[in-house]
Amino acid sequence: MTAASTSSTVSAANTGAGDHFGFLDAFAKRELRRASFKALCIPGYQVPYASREMPIARGFGTGGLQLSLSLLTPEDTLKVIDQGADDSVNAVNLRRFILATCPGVAATTRTTAASVIQTRHRIPETPLHAGQIMVYQVPFPDPLQIIEPSEAKRRRMHAEVDYARLLVRLYEDLVRFREVAITNRYPARVAGRYVIDPSPIPRWDLPKLNRSHAIHLFGAGREKKIYAVPPMTTVEPLAFSDVPFQVEAFTDDEGGRHRCARCGAGDSYLDEIVLPDGGRRWQCNDQDHCDSHREESLR
């Protein structure tokens, strides 16, 4: 199927007559933009918004999708990744839908070329630059959800900067495992005030949020919340003063660091792949980073 025929099928089936650029109507976009501005003005604060019904199921990235659709203009270049890959099912579907409903928007897999990057589970390894917008698909926007089921109480806890029970979780981990066992969704304090759930990115990616040049927008479609990390804003992982936050080490049996089997990189987040013969192979999770690193080394 060609790109053109895909485009006509999606728009005919879902938007009907009088297509809007970016699928959403003007009121929905205005509300999303207002919520995004508010989120940027109060870094880390979860702004409620009326999440629209989308032609994909909630839980499949509707929050991120709505944010992207409200942000994109025909001059933009889009990159969509899922777990670091540009060609996984979720990323392909979202990219196809956005391209079909936003005529003029170009797609890319290059991190450096993209102006809007919608992502699930990863922040690209390539450093982001000013002018880029990261859009996250968020399943659970509230870091306090694991310790307090009542949203009314959680709001009060945020208002009172009452995050002691999150630190109790770290304490319990340190006592049981001698290290913090939170592998993803590691709670982080934004601009010294609100603690956010940075969506299921690994610990590895958390330092990239700190004083980043790009805008980071988090959209939770099912939970109907938008929050943001503005450019050059401090993002500190929650930690005890005498137990520093640590990212994944990827140490091998000899105490060295695993390298990517494909590009040889020793400074990226790696996936462990179990081979049919029972062996293990380590490979870059970020596809674009791996590709460009490989090209460079081949040149």
Added chain:
Amino acid sequence: MIRMNELSTPVPPAAPLAETRLPIIAARGLTRIHGPGCLRCLESTGGTTGRNLCPHCRSVVAVAGVSFDLHPGEILGVMGESGSGKSTLVRLLHLDDRPTSGTAHWRGTDEGGHALEVELTACDAAQARWLRDRRFGMVYQNPHLGLNFQVTAGGNIAERLLTAGEGSFRAIRDRALSLLDRTEVPRNRVDHKPGHFSGGMQQRLQIARALAPRPQLLLLDEVTTGLDLSVQARILDLILEIQRRTRVAMIVVTHDLGVVRLLAGRTLVMRHGRVVESGITDQILEDPQHPYTQQLVSSAL
């Protein structure tokens, strides 16, 4: 004698002495009415009426016109039967509930150790939280109210310390262990969840948790109820030991005469939300003036 003392020991500076005489809590006319309330609520309940439900508006007069002073380092007993308003009084002082009328003046220190006075009945939510987190400690009859059963004993103490602003894991761990030592919970149980503890140990852990941020006021609501006698005795000893070492002021709520006899220097006897008798504990127990207190004392003996 006085003359001899003056000659043999240097005269202590007057100011701190006067300072310590100021009450840590001065409650005046505390009243809590659950329900709409009406003008005849107070006159038609309590005393000779023998009820605390207002027949005119069906409001419950839980506490009416309670006044007392609590001095630093003192243990004040609050005694009375079920429904006499003991727990409501403690809830008012712990800022879990607001009085319908009356005042309670708290006198303590701020973060810098400077004198600080707060009107408990008029403080805002942030102040109330600060007081609860750093200045007050509360021990409930039911350990499920005072402890988090999802986390370990150490985690329970850590939560109080973290809320009070402690940020070092090592410091939290050390303080948790020393508090467990002080409350006679074995050190090797620090990483066990309170659900695996005996009732007495849960109660001692609650006391350890309440003491964690070095509170200036400790509220104990029926802490020994439901425990067997030997465990009760250990906990009462522990409370006395804590009072002797830390000089923290305490309010001990109980329906047990033995508890006030052992712990409290002064006692309030409550019935139908009113204080029917107050004074030195020994005096109240040996020579009760009010018919209700007489009945209470004679029924216990």
